[in-house]
Amino acid sequence: MLVGTRKGAFILTADGRRADWTVAGPLFGGWELYHLKGSPPDPDRIYASQSTSWFGQLIQRSDDGGRTWAPVGNRFAYATETGTHQWYDGTPHPWEFARVWHLEPSLSDPDTVYAGVEDAALFKSTDGGAEWNEVPGLREHGTGPSWQPGAGGMCLHTIVLDPSDPNRMFAAISAAGAFRTDDAGATWKPINRGLRSEQLPDADAEVGHCVHRITMHPARPEVLFMQKHWDVMRSDDAGENWREISGNLPSDFGFPISVHSHEPETVYVVPITSDSEHYPPDGRLRVYRSRVGGNDWEALTDGLPQEHCYVNVLRDAMAVDELDDCGIYFGTTGGDVYVSPDGGDHWQAAVSNLPAVLSVEVQTLL
Amino acid sequence: MIRVELPAHLRTLAVVGKEVQLELPPGATTADLLDALESRYPVLEGTIRDHDTRRRRPFVRFFACEEDLSHESLDLPLPAQVMSGKEPFVILGAMAGG
Numbered sequence: 001m002l003v004g005t006r007k008g009a010f011i012l013t014a015d016g017r018r019a020d021w022t023v024a025g026p027l028f029g030g031w032e033l034y035h036l037k038g039s040p041p042d043p044d045r046i047y048a049s050q051s052t053s054w055f056g057q058l059i060q061r062s063d064d065g066g067r068t069w070a071p072v073g074n075r076f077a078y079a080t081e082t083g084t085h086q087w088y089d090g091t092p093h094p095w096e097f098a099r100v101w102h103l104e105p106s107l108s109d110p111d112t113v114y115a116g117v118e119d120a121a122l123f124k125s126t127d128g129g130a131e132w133n134e135v136p137g138l139r140e141h142g143t144g145p146s147w148q149p150g151a152g153g154m155c156l157h158t159i160v161l162d163p164s165d166p167n168r169m170f171a172a173i174s175a176a177g178a179f180r181t182d183d184a185g186a187t188w189k190p191i192n193r194g195l196r197s198e199q200l201p202d203a204d205a206e207v208g209h210c211v212h213r214i215t216m217h218p219a220r221p222e223v224l225f226m227q228k229h230w231d232v233m234r235s236d237d238a239g240e241n242w243r244e245i246s247g248n249l250p251s252d253f254g255f256p257i258s259v260h261s262h263e264p265e266t267v268y269v270v271p272i273t274s275d276s277e278h279y280p281p282d283g284r285l286r287v288y289r290s291r292v293g294g295n296d297w298e299a300l301t302d303g304l305p306q307e308h309c310y311v312n313v314l315r316d317a318m319a320v321d322e323l324d325d326c327g328i329y330f331g332t333t334g335g336d337v338y339v340s341p342d343g344g345d346h347w348q349a350a351v352s353n354l355p356a357v358l359s360v361e362v363q364t365l366l
Numbered sequence: 367m368i369r370v371e372l373p374a375h376l377r378t379l380a381v382v383g384k385e386v387q388l389e390l391p392p393g394a395t396t397a398d399l400l401d402a403l404e405s406r407y408p409v410l411e412g413t414i415r416d417h418d419t420r421r422r423r424p425f426v427r428f429f430a431c432e433e434d435l436s437h438e439s440l441d442l443p444l445p446a447q448v449m450s451g452k453e454p455f456v457i458l459g460a461m462a463g464g
Contacts, residue, residue, distance in 0.1 A: 054426060058413070
């Protein structure tokens with residue numbers, strides 16, 4: 001388990017029972033580790049985004065499963081004139097690189113990796129992170145001047161690669177919305193039809209929505225699930241149309257959303273009280289599971305704190321493994337990382353009292 | 367011989383101790399010092415100055431001879447006591463919490 005936190009990274013390991021966890025770290029202590037992720041074809045190849053406000057952005061790479069690391073390229077220069085986006089007060093603000101939020105390694109080539117950055121743009125490296133080049137078609141889509149920052153900044157935080165079509169990829173930006181390319185990044189289209197955001201003057205605008213996270217099951221790449229600022233959504237046509245599946249959730253605000261690795265209709269979310277109250281409803285940390293693709297949700301509480309719990313679970317801080325039973329993992333801003341080895345029925349803390357958790361990824365190693 | 371003190375995080379990145387030493391020609395400027403530092407330790411590129419604007423990162427400070435040089439032009443000559451090696455050129459993170 002690769003855990004990024006506000007003050008370093010941690011690597012947790014366990015056997016297939018997923019009961020006893022060994023904790024290594026902190027790696028890069030004192031730095032913010034927004035995200036770490038391994039290459040699917042080469043799990044020993046891991047990329048990590050390391051940054052601070054003081055000293056900027058670095059990318060670290062491990063070629064031995066996280067035992068040793070070396071910094072690679074850290075120059076993220078926008079490819080073309082950037083212009084402005086909206087600032088928090090609605091005025092135009094120049095595009096400025098701040099940090100890498102998300103790293104998405106290629107499904108086939110360990111040397112190819114995408115980076116989603118703040119201010120929102122997509123970068124790509126084809127040499128193991130040594131050099132980064134912007135994929136400018138997304139930022140130049142044309143609606144950029146109307147994009148605005150979410151509370152965490154104007155970030156491209158989600159990159160989803162389609163395992164059935166190397167030319168198709170999805171990206172999500174706060175607060176612009178979801179986008180799709182069908183030509184390997186050359187051109188992009190907004191895919192936000194069906195989203196409604198009352199925070200926009202035109203609630204069903206083409207762009208401007210604060211999409212928090214998109215996920216898919218790799219066996220069914222046309223079906224997407226989305227946790228929006230408010231509302232849990234589903235698309236059955238690769239994002240062309242969305243419908244709400246919040247159903248009986250106690251709150252449809254939240255950040256992460258994940259799909260069971262063997263059951264494409266089983267979906268997990270962590271409801272958060274509201275856009276200003278970033279903690280679970282009633283102080284009870286509950287994961288909600290739908291086994292029918294949405295609308296009908298059940299609370300999963302066994303092993304999770306059910307009183308006085310006021311932590312948040314951030315968008316990159318939930319993951320699933322590929323074992324049978326599927327393991328579900330998430331980390332909190334209170335520094336706890338919870339594991340369920342049985343699809344969410346029972347939970348235990350793999351580790352407690354880490355710095356605030358920013359991201360959780362899982363590698364199933366044979 | 368110029369002495370340069372680095373903050374802890376940059377020491378870790380460059381795999382050096384608290385102080386590194388650089389050779390600079392007479393009349394060298396702060397920019398020359400930073401160029402030489404980044405040339406010897408490429409991992410520091412982008413951590414002290416922005417890659418493209420070459421400006422000091424906002425939360426980085428330059429001190430020398432009990433003076434804050436952070437807002438001085440990078441093209442000014444280094445103080446004589448820094449050039450002679452009597453005083454270090456100090457690079458540090460701003461006292462900005464964290």
